[in-house]
Amino acid sequence: MTEIEQILANVESSAPDNVRLFPFGVGDDVNTTLLDTLAEQHRGGTSYVRPHERIDEEVSGFYAKIKTPVLADLELDFGDVLVEDTYPYPLPDLFAGTQLILTGRYRLPSSHSQGTRITLSGQVNGQRQEFVYEGAFRAAGGDANASTRFIPRLWATRKIGHLLTQIRLHGERREWVDAVVDLSVRYGIITPYTSFLIEEDDILTESGRDEAAEEYMAAPTEAPSGAPAAEKAEAEGGMRHAESVDGGATMPPEAAHVVRHVGAKTFVLQDGVWTDTAFDPSRMDAVQVGFGSGAYFDLLAAWPAWGAYLALGERVVFVADGTAYEVVEGEGESPEVVPIPTPEPGQPTVDPITPARPTPQPASNGDTPDTTDAGTDICIGAVVMVIIVLAASALWQRMLG
Numbered sequence: 001m002t003e004i005e006q007i008l009a010n011v012e013s014s015a016p017d018n019v020r021l022f023p024f025g026v027g028d029d030v031n032t033t034l035l036d037t038l039a040e041q042h043r044g045g046t047s048y049v050r051p052h053e054r055i056d057e058e059v060s061g062f063y064a065k066i067k068t069p070v071l072a073d074l075e076l077d078f079g080d081v082l083v084e085d086t087y088p089y090p091l092p093d094l095f096a097g098t099q100l101i102l103t104g105r106y107r108l109p110s111s112h113s114q115g116t117r118i119t120l121s122g123q124v125n126g127q128r129q130e131f132v133y134e135g136a137f138r139a140a141g142g143d144a145n146a147s148t149r150f151i152p153r154l155w156a157t158r159k160i161g162h163l164l165t166q167i168r169l170h171g172e173r174r175e176w177v178d179a180v181v182d183l184s185v186r187y188g189i190i191t192p193y194t195s196f197l198i199e200e201d202d203i204l205t206e207s208g209r210d211e212a213a214e215e216y217m218a219a220p221t222e223a224p225s226g227a228p229a230a231e232k233a234e235a236e237g238g239m240r241h242a243e244s245v246d247g248g249a250t251m252p253p254e255a256a257h258v259v260r261h262v263g264a265k266t267f268v269l270q271d272g273v274w275t276d277t278a279f280d281p282s283r284m285d286a287v288q289v290g291f292g293s294g295a296y297f298d299l300l301a302a303w304p305a306w307g308a309y310l311a312l313g314e315r316v317v318f319v320a321d322g323t324a325y326e327v328v329e330g331e332g333e334s335p336e337v338v339p340i341p342t343p344e345p346g347q348p349t350v351d352p353i354t355p356a357r358p359t360p361q362p363a364s365n366g367d368t369p370d371t372t373d374a375g376t377d378i379c380i381g382a383v384v385m386v387i388i389v390l391a392a393s394a395l396w397q398r399m400l401g
Contacts, residue, residue, distance in 0.1 A: 068096035071122035087158035103155040161239025188266030286324035290332035
């Protein structure tokens with residue numbers, strides 16, 4: 001049988017809800033659309049064994065990973081914090097010796113207190129188990145702290161991988177393509193399939209991004225089988241499950257000369273100017289600051305962290321605190337410099353609470369907390385990466401004992 005839709009329908013009608021499918025594609029003459037759709041519909045994952053790889057090594061490694069399931073049908077509840085856009089999606093099952101890192105976006109309600117009650121639940125041998133974790137969400141997102149600035153780009157990498165897979169399996173939708181373009185530009189994530197950032201001169205404007213999306217959608221559909229298809233499926237899988245900012249999204253050599261990541265920001269080299277991708281020249285007017293001028297050093301003294309942007313060169317455009325600055329030749333302007341605010345004694349900080357080990361709780365059917373009054377500021381975080389690892393460890397020790 002070679003009709004993909006019929007195969008998928010037959011499997012759907014025959015497989016129970018608790019079945020997990022982990023397809024293997026051996027060689028390049030495999031239908032990636034069929035294999036990845038089977039994995040998506042049955043909460044598994046696809047493994048591709050390329051012609052230069054040994055199938056026995058791939059199979060043994062796969063079996064070692066899944067031979068001891070720990071927690072199935074995972075669900076996470078974050079109390080009064082509204083969490084959305086989480087990846088991987090849906091949550092896969094958890095196996096002994098593995099960890100699950102979840103990235104996503106969250107909104108803090110106006111009445112939110114410092115502590116947060118987070119509940120991880122799942123099936124263990126047919127029984128529902130819950131693990132309660134006491135933690136905290138920062139008032140500012142991941143890009144507000146030097147130690148967590150990688151999180152927004154990691155989240156964007158995973159979301160791009162997820163969207164590219166959805167486009168490949170289910171066809172193009174304009175909102176998916178627009179999201180891929182916007183995320184690639186904002187976070188400087190360049191792959192062979194999102195190379196428009198280095199090809200389009202007008203990519204920082206809304207019209208330029210619209211044009212890039214239209215070109216993307218106009219490109220011919222690639223065949224679902226063959227070496228290019230297998231490479232693309234593997235690359236998307238690497239992005240969906242990336243655990244570092246470079247995982248699954250290695251920048252092509254031609255992009256390394258024109259794209260720079262500085263902290264949580266991305267800069268592209270356009271006409272000899274390193275330009276912040278948050279800058280939209282069609283909507284923003286930049287304050288010009290002369291390179292090496294008094295105003296230049298005043299800014300640097302008031303905001304030392306901006307020195308990383310200024311270090312890119314003599315021509316730089318960056319956006320900070322809602323204002324765009326352009327470093328130019330000559331004296332430029334004399335912008336008003338507001339120094340970094342110093343917290344007063346006793347002023348609360350936004351550092352997270354040191355987490356405690358999760359506490360197993362009996363399953364309950366409590367109502368979902370109301371989040372209708374959540375705040376409007378969206379922050380990016382990956383606080384739950386610790387929860388799932390600790391829960392798996394605690395449960396695994398109980399199973400061994």
